[in-house]
Each structure stands twice: as structure tokens, then as C-alpha cells.
Amino acid sequence: MKKSAILGVTLTTVLLSAQGIAxxxxxxxxxxxxxxxxxxxxxxxxxxxxTQAGFMRPYPNPRWSxxxxxxxxxxxxxxxxxxxxxxxxxxxxxxxxxxxxxxxGPDGEQMSFGQYLDSxxxxxxxxMQHGKVLFERYQAxxxxxxPHILWSVTKSFVGLLAxxxxxxxxxxxxxxxxxxxxxxxxxxWRGATVQQVLDMTADIxxxxxxxDRNSDVVKxxxxxxxxxxxxxxxxxxxLYSYLPTIAAGVDEHGxxxxxxxxHTEVLGWILRRVTGMSTAxxxxxxxxxxxxxxxxxxxxxxxxxxxxxxxGLNVTLRDLARFAEMVRLxxxxxxxxxxxxxxxxxxxxxxxxxxFKAAGRDFQPGYSYRNQWWISHNPDGAFExxxxxxxMIHINPTVGMVMVRLSxxxxxxxxxxxxxxxxxxAALADLLRGREE
Amino acid sequence: MKKSAILGVTLTTVLLSAQGIAxxxxxxxxxxxxxxxxxxxxxxxxxxxxTQAGFMRPYPNPRWSxxxxxxxxxxxxxxxxxxxxxxxxxxxxxxxxxxxxxxxGPDGEQMSFGQYLDSxxxxxxxxMQHGKVLFERYQAxxxxxxPHILWSVTKSFVGLLAxxxxxxxxxxxxxxxxxxxxxxxxxxWRGATVQQVLDMTADIxxxxxxxDRNSDVVKxxxxxxxxxxxxxxxxxxxLYSYLPTIAAGVDEHGxxxxxxxxHTEVLGWILRRVTGMSTAxxxxxxxxxxxxxxxxxxxxxxxxxxxxxxxGLNVTLRDLARFAEMVRLxxxxxxxxxxxxxxxxxxxxxxxxxxFKAAGRDFQPGYSYRNQWWISHNPDGAFExxxxxxxMIHINPTVGMVMVRLSxxxxxxxxxxxxxxxxxxAALADLLRGREE
Numbered sequence: 001m002k003k004s005a006i007l008g009v010t011l012t013t014v015l016l017s018a019q020g021i022a023x024x025x026x027x028x029x030x031x032x033x034x035x036x037x038x039x040x041x042x043x044x045x046x047x048x049x050x051t052q053a054g055f056m057r058p059y060p061n062p063r064w065s066x067x068x069x070x071x072x073x074x075x076x077x078x079x080x081x082x083x084x085x086x087x088x089x090x091x092x093x094x095x096x097x098x099x100x101x102x103x104x105g106p107d108g109e110q111m112s113f114g115q116y117l118d119s120x121x122x123x124x125x126x127x128m129q130h131g132k133v134l135f136e137r138y139q140a141x142x143x144x145x146x147p148h149i150l151w152s153v154t155k156s157f158v159g160l161l162a163x164x165x166x167x168x169x170x171x172x173x174x175x176x177x178x179x180x181x182x183x184x185x186x187x188x189w190r191g192a193t194v195q196q197v198l199d200m201t202a203d204i205x206x207x208x209x210x211x212d213r214n215s216d217v218v219k220x221x222x223x224x225x226x227x228x229x230x231x232x233x234x235x236x237x238x239l240y241s242y243l244p245t246i247a248a249g250v251d252e253h254g255x256x257x258x259x260x261x262x263h264t265e266v267l268g269w270i271l272r273r274v275t276g277m278s279t280a281x282x283x284x285x286x287x288x289x290x291x292x293x294x295x296x297x298x299x300x301x302x303x304x305x306x307x308x309x310x311x312g313l314n315v316t317l318r319d320l321a322r323f324a325e326m327v328r329l330x331x332x333x334x335x336x337x338x339x340x341x342x343x344x345x346x347x348x349x350x351x352x353x354x355x356f357k358a359a360g361r362d363f364q365p366g367y368s369y370r371n372q373w374w375i376s377h378n379p380d381g382a383f384e385x386x387x388x389x390x391x392m393i394h395i396n397p398t399v400g401m402v403m404v405r406l407s408x409x410x411x412x413x414x415x416x417x418x419x420x421x422x423x424x425x426a427a428l429a430d431l432l433r434g435r436e437e
Numbered sequence: 438m439k440k441s442a443i444l445g446v447t448l449t450t451v452l453l454s455a456q457g458i459a460x461x462x463x464x465x466x467x468x469x470x471x472x473x474x475x476x477x478x479x480x481x482x483x484x485x486x487x488t489q490a491g492f493m494r495p496y497p498n499p500r501w502s503x504x505x506x507x508x509x510x511x512x513x514x515x516x517x518x519x520x521x522x523x524x525x526x527x528x529x530x531x532x533x534x535x536x537x538x539x540x541x542g543p544d545g546e547q548m549s550f551g552q553y554l555d556s557x558x559x560x561x562x563x564x565m566q567h568g569k570v571l572f573e574r575y576q577a578x579x580x581x582x583x584p585h586i587l588w589s590v591t592k593s594f595v596g597l598l599a600x601x602x603x604x605x606x607x608x609x610x611x612x613x614x615x616x617x618x619x620x621x622x623x624x625x626w627r628g629a630t631v632q633q634v635l636d637m638t639a640d641i642x643x644x645x646x647x648x649d650r651n652s653d654v655v656k657x658x659x660x661x662x663x664x665x666x667x668x669x670x671x672x673x674x675x676l677y678s679y680l681p682t683i684a685a686g687v688d689e690h691g692x693x694x695x696x697x698x699x700h701t702e703v704l705g706w707i708l709r710r711v712t713g714m715s716t717a718x719x720x721x722x723x724x725x726x727x728x729x730x731x732x733x734x735x736x737x738x739x740x741x742x743x744x745x746x747x748x749g750l751n752v753t754l755r756d757l758a759r760f761a762e763m764v765r766l767x768x769x770x771x772x773x774x775x776x777x778x779x780x781x782x783x784x785x786x787x788x789x790x791x792x793f794k795a796a797g798r799d800f801q802p803g804y805s806y807r808n809q810w811w812i813s814h815n816p817d818g819a820f821e822x823x824x825x826x827x828x829m830i831h832i833n834p835t836v837g838m839v840m841v842r843l844s845x846x847x848x849x850x851x852x853x854x855x856x857x858x859x860x861x862x863a864a865l866a867d868l869l870r871g872r873e874e
Binding site for chain 2: 051052071072076079082227231304305
């Protein structure tokens with residue numbers, strides 16, 4: 001079977017989205033879940049039926065599937081346990097002010113914050129300052145208590161836990177990846193350090209361009225089980241089989257940042273080896289049972305039970321806010337030091353901005369990448385977790401502000417949302433700057 | 438492709454178990470989950486790896502997979518909500534007495550209750566009397582807070598809710614199935630009433646013999662997605678497509694009881710049509726949010742999002758006990774009338790014992806089947822929910838006793854456990870008879 005044919009078959013099954021179709025984006029108001037009636041009826045009408053193959057497309061399927069991923073895929077629970085829910089205190093009087101806040105968009109247009117949320121297909125957004133909720137909105141008919149896929153925001157959970165394990169001396173950032181994972185001795189990770197994987201500066205022969213149907217991300221998606229695998233597909237059908245097949249890149253490790261989800265899959269594998277726990281169990285033990293979360297979370301699994309460490313965590317909006325607020329507070333939340341302040345400080349320091357430029361992510365000017373987090377290096381020291389289709393944690397330590405958003409943007413690229421999010425969040429910071437605790 | 442070849446391929450993927458292998462049953466002590474190390478390691482050793490295809494076999498895979506089914510299959514949450522957990526008060530001093538209780542087995546052998554639990558591969562068992570827990574044991578390394586598949590105990594949840602809807606006038610037991618489901622107009626359910634489906638006396642051309650590889654249950658299993666479907670399998674790949682293909686039986690409807698899981702799938706479909714809710718949502722709204730459950734439950738789904746209404750509910754042992762206790766109490770539990778007393782009374786009345794005999798279930802002498810429950814008609818008026826591989830709810834109203842058990846018996850037949858359960862439960866009832874509340 002020719003490679004092109006294989007990839008052709010998989011086109012409808014994985015997370016490819018063409019950046020070039022931006023002109024055809026649907027009116028966000030036309031793709032509300034409650035209006036669409038996706039998966040309603042027994043059986044649903046043929047054009048409302050979503051199966052595993054339709055997880056990502058056609059749009060608007062994600063409007064339903066991004067908060068029902070466990071109904072399409074195997075999943076592992078991340079239990080909240082039975083501790084009390086931590087209260088998120090409410091501030092008053094800011095909801096309308098924030099919705100009406102205006103800012104200048106990338107093309108010089110005036111836009112309100114509410115328009116920004118609509119136009120980026122937000123499913124839910126929550127804004128806190130000084131630990132109080134200023135704004136909480138669920139849009140498009142998305143329920144507030146149903147976990148939503150975080151996509152690459154997952155990476156920042158894994159990166160934070162790796163940083164914590166480094167602080168505890170359980171993981172050595174200077175050690176070779178292959179010291180933990182001999183399985184990768186003949187792969188592209190040979191010679192790379194754990195820190196280079198954390199910062200995605202290890203160089204591997206792997207392209208991640210969602211708009212390119214020949215991109216390796218298709219092979220990754222099939223190995224992870226993000227859609228049905230053609231019966232005669234000759235490639236790897238699970239992550240542990242796939243990762244060792246990725247060859248060396250052309251450059252030396254450590255030269256430049258290139259965003260590769262497979263680095264996080266390797267990182268997740270290392271953490272399992274080090275802790276003896278699944279990624280879900282580690283998140284559960286270290287975070288979910290401590291944050292006073294409201295709902296069990298879950299992680300999506302490949303066909304052999306390995307989590308999608310780079311993409312597969314599903315949580316509710318308020319629980320995501322609890323996690324983000326804990327990070328803002330230097331790891332102390334719900335009456336406990338959950339993550340060490342030093343681990344979070346290490347992330348906030350940021351990575352190498354020159355190495356970051358190599359990735360060509362012009363929509364994140366001045367950024368760096370450190371331990372699976374995006375560091376803005378703006379005057380407020382803001383830093384972020386980002387997932388395709390508009391998932392986001394934004395933490396502004398100076399203003400004491402956190403924004404978390406869940407989303408189902410039709411296009412799988414942060415290039416769609418970041419040019420709006422950056423000025424919107426700057427305006428929001430200015431609005432809130434100087435407000436007393 | 439020849440039928441035999443198709444079924445041959447599927448043999449390893451579905452729930453077939455040969456009754457004839459009873460002589461080869463493993464020592465229960467040798468198949469403890471914690472000793473077996475199933476799915477431990479990253480990746481697990483090849484002989485410890487369980488995939489969807491290994492859900493049922495080889496044994497001892499079920500020891501792991503029966504409480505990790507969501508890690509192999511798509512699932513839908515049955516949320517507990519955020520109400521307080523209902524307390525299950527503890528009685529004292531009966532644990533050892535029950536374990537040591539002896540009774541006479543079917544071959545005249547003396548056996549202790551503890552031996553009965555061991556020899557029937559119990560994963561967890563809980564016994565209550567007068568609302569207090571006398572005995573609670575988890576065996577074989579099975580964790581107490583992880584939902585466990587109930588198999589056909591699921592049917593009794595669906596049957597109870599159907600009975601409740603009848604009491605409320607929402608469902609007419611005398612109406613034709615096809616009045617609710619025109620899709621079945623040309624199927625074996627043509628002419629059958631809802632009550633005949635509830636009692637499994639509608640006659641369809643469908644055999645359910647787990648030990649027979651040519652049994653229709655294989656087609657059902659593939660339609661439900663209980664294992665990977667061969668790519669060239671020509672049959673139905675989801676339940677809504679499969680059910681209309683089942684033809685009429687040879688007898689008139691209503692003549693005799695024959696146990697058919699597909700009747701419950703039809704019943705589940707009817708309830709969705711009537712209520713506009715998925716089976717999971719109905720169980721959640723009517724039961725799970727009211728019982729003071731400890732954990733979210735979940736239901737397994739076919740490839741198009743329909744629950745396995747006859748087999749796919751997963752709950753923890755204590756939550757199953759709450760459900761059973763509510764039924765024992767005539768529907769009143771946790772300070773609410775959750776199900777009407779009349780609905781439960783209707784079930785307890787039982788079905789037609791003569792019609793029951795046609796099924797040849799000699800291991801349930803004197804029983805009848807009513808609204809998806811097994812009625813013993815013994816002097817205590819005991820009635821039961823049963824699932825293959827040893828799942829059970831046993832309610833003895835006279836003694837005020839409830840026993841729930843979760844299990845992973847190697848053989849998919851109640852004929853394996855009932856000949857022991859009946860005398861064991863009779864001895865237990867005698868032990869507890871006359872104990873004050």
C-alpha cells in the first residue's frame with residue numbers, strides 16, 4: 001500500500017485541519033450545540049450522528065465531541081476522591097464590564113471581549129483575579145459539568161509534574177532520555193536529554209503540521225487511536241510501538257525549539273517509568289485529589305492502555321481554573337502546598353527566546369517554551385498552556401489574573417486564536433490592573 | 438466470506454465461554470489481580486497486556502478488565518451529582534460468623550460461605566440486613582472504588598425503570614413494541630407487546646448460548662462493539678442496525694420464557710423513545726443522583742453511541758448495595774421515594790412459572806421472570822438480578838437481607854454459580870432469620 005493512499009484513507013479520521021479554509025469559517029452562532037441537535041434522537045439522524053471517525057470533522061462535530069470524547073474512545077479515570085470541593089469565591093459586578101471591554105484586533109479592528117469569545121468558538125471561559133471569579137460563561141450549549149478535551153494543555157500538566165519530580169530529585173533533567181527508556185536507543189531521541197524533551201529542543205525526524213496530510217502527525221494520531229485505523233495500515237497501532245520508530249533529525253539536539261507532541265509522549269513515558277504510575281494515576285494523586293476538584297477528570301487511551309500524554313486530558317472548566325489558580329499561587333491552593341514554588345518558578349523563568357524563533361510562530365512574538373509551558377516574557381510575566389482549537393490557561397502574575405478557556409474552534413492551530421487572545425488579554429489586564437484584592 | 442470463518446475470527450473477541458471447560462477452572466487464589474500484575478508496567482509485558490480483543494479471554498483477563506471496561510471501550514457517564522453520600526451504617530460482629538457459616542452444596546459437600554465466595558471468583562461482596570452492613574469484602578486485589586461491569590444485572594435496572602414508567606402512565610405494557618419502534622415492523626418483534634419484551638416471552642429467531650460459537654449472541658456482541666469487528670464482517674456494526682434484522686421465531690409471542698439480551702436492547706430503545714433520554718441519562722436522573730451514590734457509574738456504548746442496555750452498566754459494590762437496598766425498601770431510600778412501591782410490588786409478584794420452565798434453567802428451580810428480574814418464589818419471597826460471570830443482587834424481604842456480589846467467574850453462565858448461591862443464601866437467611874432490626 002502506498003503511503004499516500006494510507007494517509008488518504010486516514011484523512012477523515014484524524015485531527016487534520018486546513019489553515020487555508022479560514023474564509024469558510026461558520027458563523028459561531030450557527031454552530032451552538034443545543035441548536036445543532038448533534039447526537040440527539042435514538043438513533044440520531046444520519047447527519048447528526050458522530051462516530052469515532054467523526055471526532056474531528058466535519059465541523060461542527062467538535063462542538064459535541066470535544067466534551068464527549070469518552071463516548072468515542074477508551075478512557076481512564078482521574079478520580080477527585082471524596083474530599084470537599086474547594087470554593088471558588090465570586091466577585092461581583094464585572095461580568096458585563098468584561099464582556100463590553102474593547103480592544104484593537106490584529107487588523108486594527110475594534111472588538112469587544114464578548115465578540116472575541118464568540119469569534120473564537122469558546123465553549124466555556126472563566127476569569128479570576130486575586131482568587132475570585134469575575135466572569136464565568138458557558139457558550140454554545142456546552143454543559144458546565146462535562147469534562148472537555150484539553151488537547152495540548154495536557155502537556156503543561158505533564159510538564160509541571162515532571163518539573164516537580166525534578167525538584168524532588170526523582171527525575172534528572174540532565175540525564176539521557178535513553179537512560180530511562182532504553183527502548184529509544186535506536187530512535188531520534190538517542191543522545192537527547194530529559195531537559196531537551198521538556199523544552200522540545202531535541203531534534204527528531206517528525207513533522208507536526210496539522211494542515212499537511214503527509215505530516216507525521218497522522219501517524220501519531222493513528223498510533224494514539226484518535227480515529228479508526230485502516231485494517232491494512234502497516235504502521236504502528238500504539239504509542240509504545242510508534243515512538244521508537246521515529247528517526248533522528250538533521251540537527252544536533254538542543255539547537256532550536258520545534259513543537260512536537262511526540263516529545264510529550266516520551267516525557268509521559270519517562271514519568272511512568274520513574275513513578276511506576278500511569279499518567280492518569282499521577283495526575284490523580286498529585287493534583288486531582290488535592291485541588292478540591294468538582295468532577296472526576298479522565299484521559300484518553302491508545303489501544304494498549306497508554307494515555308495520550310500530549311493531548312488526552314479532559315476536565316471541566318472550573319476544575320481547570322482550580323489548577324491554573326494553584327499555579328498562579330506558586331503551588332499553594334486549597335490549604336496545601338500542592339506543587340513546590342521552586343518548580344513553578346523554574347517554569348516562569350522561561351526558555352531560550354532565540355531558540356523559540358526557529359519555530360516560526362510569529363503569532364507568539366517574544367515567547368519562549370519551558371517545561372511544556374509557553375512563556376510570554378511580557379512585562380506582566382504572563383505564561384500559558386495552549387491547546388489546539390482554542391484551549392488555554394493564561395496566568396498573569398502581576399495582575400493576579402487567571403483566564404481558562406475551553407473551545408472548539410474549527411481550525412486546529414493556535415495561529416487562529418492567539419492573534420486575538422494576546423490583545424484581548426492585554427486589555428483585560430489593563431482593566432483589572434490596580435484593582436484591590 | 439463464509440459464516441463459519443467470520444464467526445471463527447470473532448471467537449477470541451467476544452463473550453463466548455465454553456461450559457465444557459469447567460474441569461479446567463483455575464484455582465481462584467492463583468488469579469488474584471494483585472498477583473497477576475495484569476496491565477502493570479509501561480508497556481506491560483506481552484502476556485500481561487489486555488486489549489479490547491482480550492476483554493473476555495483468555496482468563497484471567499476478566500479479573501482486570503471487568504473493573505476497567507472503560508479503558509477498553511467507549512463509555513457514557515452516569516453522574517452521581519453533588520449530593521451527600523448516603524451512609525451505609527455498619528453492624529458489628531458478623532463478618533467471621535458469615536465467613537464460617539457452612540451449608541451443603543449441590544453434590545452433598547459441606548462448604549463454608551467463605552469457600553463459596555472464593556470458589557465462585559468473587560471480586561467483591563456486601564451483605565446487609567435491616568439496612569446495616571454485616572459483611573463487606575473485596576477479594577482478588579479488586580479495588581473498592583472502581584466501577585465493575587454488571588453484565589445482565591443491567592437488565593434489572595432497565596426493567597425497574599420501565600416498570601416505574603408504566604406506573605406513571607408513560608409506557609403502556611399492552612402496547613405493541615412496533616407502536617414505539619416502527620423500525621421493528623419487519624422484525625421478529627412484530628406483534629409482540631411491551632410486556633412480552635419485559636418478561637422475555639416474545640419469540641424471536643435468536644439464540645443466546647455463550648458456549649455455542651454459532652449462537653446469535655456473537656452477532657449481538659459484534660453489533661454492540663464488545664470486541665474488534667473484523668474489517669470484512671458483513672453483519673451489523675451497531676445495535677440500531679442489528680435489532681431490525683432479527684427475524685420472527687417459530688412460536689407465537691407470549692408462550693414461553695426464553696432469555697434473550699436483545700429483548701432488553703429493544704426495551705432500552707423503547708425507553709429512550711419514550712423519555713427522550715439516553716439509558717445512562719435515565720439511570721442518572723432517576724437513580725444515581727438520588728441514591729446518595731459514592732461514585733459516578735458508567736455505561737458502555739456501541740460504535741454509534743447506544744448503550745448496551747442489556748449488559749453495559751458499571752458501578753461500585755457499595756453503590757450497587759444502595760440500589761438493592763432501595764428496592765428492598767419498596768423504593769424509599771435516602772429520604773426519598775425513588776421508585777414507587779407499586780412498581781416494585783409488581784416485580785415481586787413474579788411471572789408465569791410454567792412459561793419459565795421452557796427455558797430449561799434447572800439451576801433455578803421454581804423461578805419465574807418478571808420485568809427483567811428473577812423471582813425465586815421461595816418461602817421468603819426472594820428475588821434477584823443476575824449477570825453472567827457471577828454478578829448478583831439477591832433480596833430477601835422476609836429476612837430483611839440484601840446481598841450484592843461482583844465477580845469474574847471464568848465461565849459465562851449462571852449455571853456455574855447458582856447451584857452454590859441458592860443453598861449458600863438459604864443458609865445465610867437462616868443464620869440471620871429472627872435477628873432484630
